[in-house]
Amino acid sequence: MEIIRILISELPQFAKGTLVALEVLAGLLFLGLVLGLAIALAEIFGNTVVKFFATTVRKFLWAIPQLVLLFLVFYLPFDLNPVLAAIIALGLCSSAFQSQIFRGAILSVQSGQIEAAKAMGLSKPKIIFYIVIPQMIRLSIGPWTNEFSSELKDTSLAYVVGVVEIMRQAKYIIAYTFGNTAAVYLFVGVLYFILTRIGTYFFYRLEERLWVPGFEKRS
Amino acid sequence: MISFFHYAIEILPDMLSGAWVTIQLAVVCITVGILFGMVLGVARVYSSKYIYWIVTGYVEFLRGTPCLLQLFFIYYGLGDMGLLLKPVIAAGIALGINTSVYQAEYFRGAIQSIKPGQMTAARAMGLSKWKAIRYVILPQALRLVIPSSSNEIIYMFKYTSVAFAVGVPELLAQAEINGAMNFRYFESYLLAAIIYIIMVFTVAKIMAIIEKKVYVPGLQLMQ
Amino acid sequence: MSTILEVKDLTKKFADIEVLKGISFKLKKGETLAVIGSSGSGKSTMLRCLNQLSPPDSGQVLLEGVNINAPGIDLNTVRADMGFVFQDFNLFIHLSVLDNVMFGPLRVRGMSKKEAREIAMNEIERVGMIDKIDFYPAQLSGGQQQRISIARALALRPKLILFDEPTSALDPELTGEVLSVMTGLANDGMTAIVVTHEMGFAQSVADKAIFIDQGVIVEQGVPEKMFAHPRHERTKLFLSNFVGLQ
Numbered sequence: 002m003e004i005i006r007i008l009i010s011e012l013p014q015f016a017k018g019t020l021v022a023l024e025v026l027a028g029l030l031f032l033g034l035v036l037g038l039a040i041a042l043a044e045i046f047g048n049t050v051v052k053f054f055a056t057t058v059r060k061f062l063w064a065i066p067q068l069v070l071l072f073l074v075f076y077l078p079f080d081l082n083p084v085l086a087a088i089i090a091l092g093l094c095s096s097a098f099q100s101q102i103f104r105g106a107i108l109s110v111q112s113g114q115i116e117a118a119k120a121m122g123l124s125k126p127k128i129i130f131y132i133v134i135p136q137m138i139r140l141s142i143g144p145w146t147n148e149f150s151s152e153l154k155d156t157s158l159a160y161v162v163g164v165v166e167i168m169r170q171a172k173y174i175i176a177y178t179f180g181n182t183a184a185v186y187l188f189v190g191v192l193y194f195i196l197t198r199i200g201t202y203f204f205y206r207l208e209e210r211l212w213v214p215g216f217e218k219r220s
Numbered sequence: 221m222i223s224f225f226h227y228a229i230e231i232l233p234d235m236l237s238g239a240w241v242t243i244q245l246a247v248v249c250i251t252v253g254i255l256f257g258m259v260l261g262v263a264r265v266y267s268s269k270y271i272y273w274i275v276t277g278y279v280e281f282l283r284g285t286p287c288l289l290q291l292f293f294i295y296y297g298l299g300d301m302g303l304l305l306k307p308v309i310a311a312g313i314a315l316g317i318n319t320s321v322y323q324a325e326y327f328r329g330a331i332q333s334i335k336p337g338q339m340t341a342a343r344a345m346g347l348s349k350w351k352a353i354r355y356v357i358l359p360q361a362l363r364l365v366i367p368s369s370s371n372e373i374i375y376m377f378k379y380t381s382v383a384f385a386v387g388v389p390e391l392l393a394q395a396e397i398n399g400a401m402n403f404r405y406f407e408s409y410l411l412a413a414i415i416y417i418i419m420v421f422t423v424a425k426i427m428a429i430i431e432k433k434v435y436v437p438g439l440q441l442m443q
Numbered sequence: 444m445s446t447i448l449e450v451k452d453l454t455k456k457f458a459d460i461e462v463l464k465g466i467s468f469k470l471k472k473g474e475t476l477a478v479i480g481s482s483g484s485g486k487s488t489m490l491r492c493l494n495q496l497s498p499p500d501s502g503q504v505l506l507e508g509v510n511i512n513a514p515g516i517d518l519n520t521v522r523a524d525m526g527f528v529f530q531d532f533n534l535f536i537h538l539s540v541l542d543n544v545m546f547g548p549l550r551v552r553g554m555s556k557k558e559a560r561e562i563a564m565n566e567i568e569r570v571g572m573i574d575k576i577d578f579y580p581a582q583l584s585g586g587q588q589q590r591i592s593i594a595r596a597l598a599l600r601p602k603l604i605l606f607d608e609p610t611s612a613l614d615p616e617l618t619g620e621v622l623s624v625m626t627g628l629a630n631d632g633m634t635a636i637v638v639t640h641e642m643g644f645a646q647s648v649a650d651k652a653i654f655i656d657q658g659v660i661v662e663q664g665v666p667e668k669m670f671a672h673p674r675h676e677r678t679k680l681f682l683s684n685f686v687g688l689q
Binding site for chain 1: 293
């Protein structure tokens with residue numbers, strides 16, 4: 002069971018790769034969240050010009066494969082380190098998806114809720130802060146968790162621009178232990194699976210905690 | 221700007237041949253994905269306990285791992301063990317398997333949202349369970365699954381670009397090759413992006429037309 | 444008693460349709476006014492014009508003598524002073540019963556949590572729902588939700604309350620609990636305008652009734668008299684739809 006010994010001795014390398022992957026993940030999700038929210042708000046509340054602009058940006062980001070955008074950003078005429086390039090490119094792609102999540106959630110806040118708040122004399126910023134956002138968060142956690150796990154796996158794409166994340170570490174390990182390719186990749190698969198599970202479990206618990214009767218629950 | 225156009229026209233034949241490979245690869249893995257996805261989806265709803273657990277474990281594990289990893293496992297991993305596949309075959313299998321588990325989930329969702337009365341009515345007419353699935357449940361599920369399924373199809377179309385990592389000469393690979401040859405990486409990828417955008421918009425349009433064509437009043441996914 | 448609300452010549456158009464064609468009336472402090480009329484007559488629109496949920500095209504609404512359409516008036520303060528009870532309740536679905544009723548005092552009036560809670564508990568008690576303070580709207584029956592939404596309106600300490608068909612969305616067996624809460628309010632001296640199809644309630648509780656048809660007030664007066672001896676043909680026709688009125 003040579004392979005198990007190798008995998009155990011390489012655990013620190015996998016841990017390093019995991020940390021880099023999580024760094025990319027956190028960065029891209031944050032960028033995607035901010036941009037996605039901005040696009041969603043622009044598409045719902047913006048005037049015709051803003052709306053058109055936001056929709057166009059979203060559609061183009063949605064249509065470009067992540068790898069293509071990754072290389073485009075990486076080969077921009079100025080120097081970007083690979084991690085930053087990955088965060089920017091994957092974050093831009095994610096924003097297109099996240100904007101759809103937020104748009105759907107905001108639009109499903111029922112108009113009666115806003116009207117009732119208005120009738121009570123609540124100002125517009127307060128309506129957004131106390132009514133729209135709390136309800137929107139609850140409505141978006143479910144789909145957002147899907148986006149999270151999808152992006153967790155897509156951090157592996159950063160491999161192609163040389164980010165030393167999990168896949169790159171696996172490649173190194175395969176290279177200097179001469180072989181064991183299938184076993185190493187299988188182990189990497191288990192690693193990703195566990196990370197995905199931990200992540201989705203965390204968001205599931207968060208959803209449970211925030212859940213109140215009357216909101217639809219994920220199965 | 222003008223220099224980009226000149227360059228774009230120069231490398232366009234290569235890029236278009238790459239796009240053609242992309243399209244072929246996409247058609248193959250999307251077809252594989254839908255067929256296997258349908259089988260897996262049905263199995264997750266209607267099969268016996270043991271098969272259910274095997275299928276669920278398989279689907280959940282693959283959904284928890286990256287597509288790129290699956291591709292490397294099939295191309296490098298199996299290759300290391302003596303099963304050498306041509307890059308394009310390995311990519312077709314890996315991407316097909318990858319997309320099939322997502323399609324499986326959409327099929328499962330669609331099947332589960334069909335009202336139980338449909339199955340009961342079919343059985344009450346004397347249809348066997350499998351005939352009821354074949355003639356009543358699946359035709360409804362196929363229509364219900366289309367919106368989510370077509371999202372997955374478009375997603376997979378873009379995702380065929382990972383095949384470049386094992387050397388399939390598709391669009392992204394052509395951009396890389398031409399970029400390296402001419403030292404014009406950014407412009408090569410820019411042209412690739414433009415071609416992808418055109419293709420993806422076209423695919424999306426086709427899917428929208430299909431959605432409209434098979435629409436049946438009253439049949440919709442339970443929210 | 445002093446006049447609390449005066450409405451002068453209110454008009455409202457949606458697209459090309461004139462929904463309100465000059466509505467005027469006065470309301471004294473402590474009075475309950477029933478607004479009746481068939482659906483589409485403009486009575487709900489009239490109510491929404493009063494607190495500017497849909498702003499009128501012309502006319503004036505004077506609350507304690509102050510024109511609320513005038514520039515420089517803070518509309519939010521005006522709205523807080525006019526409680527509004529919706530046909531379909533519109534309780535905030537992400538908040539518990541207690542948080543719903545505390546919401547106004549806390550977020551609109553800017554009171555402390557302690558004060559808000561005290562007021563909320565009082566109002567919840569008044570509508571008889573004190574055992575449900577930790578429930579969420581989705582866990583309550585329609586009648587219970589409507590009682591809470593009345594408590595929510597009352598917790599703002601409004602000068603008057605507007606009821607927009609408060610029992611129309613309820614199953615018949617649930618209307619009683621809401622109407623009895625509203626009767627209690629009227630007896631406590633709350634000023635209220637009630638758009639309603641409940642003729643029994645209008646007759647026994649309201650001090651005044653107005654009948655609106657096609658955007659104009661056709662007839663107004665004391666409900667008993669008006670229902671027993673309508674002067675206009677249109678009123679007569681409308682009232683004939685309700686069996687059991689004396």
